Amino acid sequence: MIHYALVCDAGHEFDGWFDDGAGCDRQLARGLVACPSCHSSRIGKALMTPSLANARHGLTPDAGASSLPGGDAALRSAMQELRRQVLAGAQDVGRDFAARARQMHEGEIAAKPIYGEASRDEVVSLLEEGVPVLPLPPAPKEQH
Numbered sequence: 001m002i003h004y005a006l007v008c009d010a011g012h013e014f015d016g017w018f019d020d021g022a023g024c025d026r027q028l029a030r031g032l033v034a035c036p037s038c039h040s041s042r043i044g045k046a047l048m049t050p051s052l053a054n055a056r057h058g059l060t061p062d063a064g065a066s067s068l069p070g071g072d073a074a075l076r077s078a079m080q081e082l083r084r085q086v087l088a089g090a091q092d093v094g095r096d097f098a099a100r101a102r103q104m105h106e107g108e109i110a111a112k113p114i115y116g117e118a119s120r121d122e123v124v125s126l127l128e129e130g131v132p133v134l135p136l137p138p139a140p141k142e143q144h
């Protein structure tokens, strides 16, 4: 008998015992092995190497996500890139921003990406009404 750690396509891990390795492959190929948790017959051999098992779970945080190399400069440039992408796909509605955002939220006009100016009080009242608004990082300089 030979023991394999098996995993189904939903990620359930379980143990399987087979006459030999070829028998295991044959039974897996024919769908004769079912997951005891979800009864899926799409079963594969689990990877037993600890480092591979960790990689498969994919929970290792990306080191670059939490600590930006280059500190403030990198953060500023990321913020400017975000601003540029938002503005590229949105319409400038200027001082009408609060009114438009509220109309879109109420379904009075079609929702689309907009940006514009709003006072702090307007933003606060929009958020209190549940209107999703996102403050943009300030531009370093106006380009026009």
Ligand SMILES: [Zn+2]
Pocket: 008, 009, 010, 011, 012, 035, 036, 037, 038, 039, 040
């Ligand atoms: Zn399963």
